[in-house]
Amino acid sequence: MRRMRVAVLLALALGAAQPASSQAVKLDSALAAALAPTLDAARTDGLPDAPLFAKAQEGVLKRAPRERIVGAVAALADRMRAARGELAPNATDHEIIAGAEALAVGVSGQVLRTVRLYRPRGTAAMPLEVIAHLAWRGVRPDQAADAITRAVVGGATAAQLVALDASVRQDVESGVAPPAALATRTRGLTLQLQAPANRSAADAAPQSMSSSPGAGRARPRKP
Amino acid sequence: MTPKRVALGLLATSLAIPNEHGAQPPRSRTERNHDVSVDVGGLALRRRDEPWRRAVSVVPHWRAATQDGALYVGGAVSGTQNGYESAYGTLGLELTPQSSRAHPWDLAGTATVLSAKATQAIGVATLRGRKHWMTDDEGAWVGVTLGGRTQDQTQFGSIAAEASFWRAVTPATTVMLTASATQAGDFLYYEYADAPGTEFRLPHTARFGELAAAVRHVQPRVELALDGRYRMGPSEVLGGSGAFTGDVAWWVTSRYAVVGLVGRQLADPALGTASTLYASVGLRIAARSLGAKPYTAPPRDPVLSRRPEVLHVRGPAGWTSTSSKREVELVDARDGSFVQLRIGADAKTVEMAGDFSGWQPIALVRLNGAWRLPEALAPGVYRMIMRVDGGEWRPMLGLPRLQDEFGGEVGVVTIPR
Numbered sequence: 001m002r003r004m005r006v007a008v009l010l011a012l013a014l015g016a017a018q019p020a021s022s023q024a025v026k027l028d029s030a031l032a033a034a035l036a037p038t039l040d041a042a043r044t045d046g047l048p049d050a051p052l053f054a055k056a057q058e059g060v061l062k063r064a065p066r067e068r069i070v071g072a073v074a075a076l077a078d079r080m081r082a083a084r085g086e087l088a089p090n091a092t093d094h095e096i097i098a099g100a101e102a103l104a105v106g107v108s109g110q111v112l113r114t115v116r117l118y119r120p121r122g123t124a125a126m127p128l129e130v131i132a133h134l135a136w137r138g139v140r141p142d143q144a145a146d147a148i149t150r151a152v153v154g155g156a157t158a159a160q161l162v163a164l165d166a167s168v169r170q171d172v173e174s175g176v177a178p179p180a181a182l183a184t185r186t187r188g189l190t191l192q193l194q195a196p197a198n199r200s201a202a203d204a205a206p207q208s209m210s211s212s213p214g215a216g217r218a219r220p221r222k223p
Numbered sequence: 224m225t226p227k228r229v230a231l232g233l234l235a236t237s238l239a240i241p242n243e244h245g246a247q248p249p250r251s252r253t254e255r256n257h258d259v260s261v262d263v264g265g266l267a268l269r270r271r272d273e274p275w276r277r278a279v280s281v282v283p284h285w286r287a288a289t290q291d292g293a294l295y296v297g298g299a300v301s302g303t304q305n306g307y308e309s310a311y312g313t314l315g316l317e318l319t320p321q322s323s324r325a326h327p328w329d330l331a332g333t334a335t336v337l338s339a340k341a342t343q344a345i346g347v348a349t350l351r352g353r354k355h356w357m358t359d360d361e362g363a364w365v366g367v368t369l370g371g372r373t374q375d376q377t378q379f380g381s382i383a384a385e386a387s388f389w390r391a392v393t394p395a396t397t398v399m400l401t402a403s404a405t406q407a408g409d410f411l412y413y414e415y416a417d418a419p420g421t422e423f424r425l426p427h428t429a430r431f432g433e434l435a436a437a438v439r440h441v442q443p444r445v446e447l448a449l450d451g452r453y454r455m456g457p458s459e460v461l462g463g464s465g466a467f468t469g470d471v472a473w474w475v476t477s478r479y480a481v482v483g484l485v486g487r488q489l490a491d492p493a494l495g496t497a498s499t500l501y502a503s504v505g506l507r508i509a510a511r512s513l514g515a516k517p518y519t520a521p522p523r524d525p526v527l528s529r530r531p532e533v534l535h536v537r538g539p540a541g542w543t544s545t546s547s548k549r550e551v552e553l554v555d556a557r558d559g560s561f562v563q564l565r566i567g568a569d570a571k572t573v574e575m576a577g578d579f580s581g582w583q584p585i586a587l588v589r590l591n592g593a594w595r596l597p598e599a600l601a602p603g604v605y606r607m608i609m610r611v612d613g614g615e616w617r618p619m620l621g622l623p624r625l626q627d628e629f630g631g632e633v634g635v636v637t638i639p640r
Contacts, residue, residue, distance in 0.1 A: 050581070053581065054578070054581040054582050055582075055628075057581055057582035057583060058576075058582035058627070058629070059628075059629050061576055061582050061583075061584065061608075061616060062608075062616060062627070062629045062631055064629035064630070068628070068629055068630075069629075071628075072628035072629065075628065129604075133604045136604070136623060136625055136635050137623055137635070138623065169637055172623075174391070175391060
């Protein structure tokens with residue numbers, strides 16, 4: 001009975017979630033019933049269910065076989081469950097979702113634990129999202145995780161991580177290989193984190209010292 | 224004369240060898256990247272003071288690349304109006320292992336065999352190592368190339384030292400300056416004028432230096448490369464001092480490109496070819512549609528192949544696709560305002576779905592000839608797909624792509640903060 005109720009709620013949710021939709025994706029009753037156990041268990045475990053709905057929507061939109069949709073939703077639920085465990089004891093929904101994304105790209109649970117160790121509740125999502133985004137752009141997950149965890153351990157702020165993510169994106173879009181872009185930008189961030197006093201001194205340098213072409217732009221060190 | 228056939232065939236085919244193309248680096252170390260194409264074309268060439276000759280050639284090309292290097296096989300089968308049929312094959316291996324990322328270096332080797340009608344084969348092998356220094360948009364390298372050639376039961380060797388500086392002046396344009404010094408063993412080549420007895424062997428040790436400048440400009444559909452060089456050395460051996468080449472490829476569709484080459488090539492002691500004027504027009508046929516994967520321009524150089532996305536992916540704006548045979552251009556994804564697309568005028572409906580909509584299709588609104596989302600997207604990174612007129616859902620080309628759990632792909636679009 002409970003599963004049926006979940007299935008009905010799922011179908012309603014999927015049908016009415018986006019009023020701006022041109023043609024809302026509908027679930028057939030068989031798929032809704034097949035998804036019900038997974039969603040039921042996820043709710044019981046206190047996991048956010050919106051990503052699971054969205055995953056089901058994605059599969060339906062792409063006309064994936066029912067079994068594949070069920071499998072994808074279950075896999076996502078498992079990742080969120082694992083992320084919540086790694087980010088224990090009090091991960092927020094946002095952190096769980098970000099952790100699941102990081103796990104999906106191949107990051108280890110140890111990375112989540114490290115980020116949790118250095119980030120209080122509610123602030124771990126950003127580093128994990130940046131890791132996933134870097135991996136999406138072609139950086140190896142282990143390299144992305146290593147760079148971001150080092151930055152987190154070094155005390156990088158959320159703004160600095162966002163700036164790092166944006167810089168790597170811009171570099172990649174302008175043609176730099178993703179691993180090289182991350183390596184270069186990470187070096188720059190590391191220098192900032194290691195030598196704030198020097199940075200302040202450099203910021204205070206007379207304008208005439210920066211009059212060469214390209215001045216004002218951070219130049220990576222030679223390898 | 225048989226040697227003439229060999230030499231002319233070698234020259235014709237070497238001119239027709241296409242760029243090594245499709246070296247887009249894989250997204251992960253385990254992913255491989257395969258590209259297969261064939262060029263079919265006609266060639267007109269004039270070697271030294273000989274009359275112009277015509278040739279036809281078929282040039283297949285295969286290349287597989289990973290993050291650690293690439294393996295490629297190229298070749299050509301050609302025939303000239305004089306009946307000089309020949310075949311040419313080359314095997315190349317480039318190594319850029321992970322350990323070279325921090326302190327970039329690369330190693331490349333090639334082995335080439337030419338076989339022509341009723342002649343002995345000519346073998347050429349090269350090995351090149353380089354050390355690079357790179358920043359975001361410029362770099363330099365120094366390298367040494369060792370060459371060996373066997374021809375008519377005689378072996379020749381060469382060594383060249385090179386230094387180069389390159390800079391990306393725009394996201395699509397790269398300039399490169401190169402200086403080199405070469406010493407080649409006995410410089411053997413053949414004259415093959417129609418009159419018999421005009422076969423030359425010049426047992427000189429050739430020493431010469433070169434200064435070269437190259438410009439490479441690549442747009443989504445057009446690739447253009449210009450190269451000019453000046454050689455300092457004994458001109459009676461090397462056949463001249465100045466040379467230029469121009470190389471253009473225009474992708475008419477996602478699978479077919481018109482390719483053209485024109486220029487003057489200096490004598491090459493390593494290959495045993497003499498200076499030549501040439502012009503070539505051909506058709507390049509890609510075995511895999513460019514629509515199947517964002518096309519990356521051919522790397523003329525491992526340096527460029529490390530930064531290939533400059534060649535075709537210029538970020539959220541400025542890319543095109545042949546999806547559904549309609550031009551699709553992402554006009555703007557900045558300022559968090561909206562995602563705006565420009566699609567063929569005959570499109571009736573355009574829909575987009577992704578993380579931002581919970582994967583529910585969102586109908587885009589047409590305004591001033593462009594299509595836009597009805598509501599602004601918040602800054603962030605989104606996975607998304609789109610379709611036109613109820614067609615197939617697919618990621619927009621030009622954006623980074625990800626495999627999804629359903630056997631397909633999604634595009635990744637970033638709305639900057």
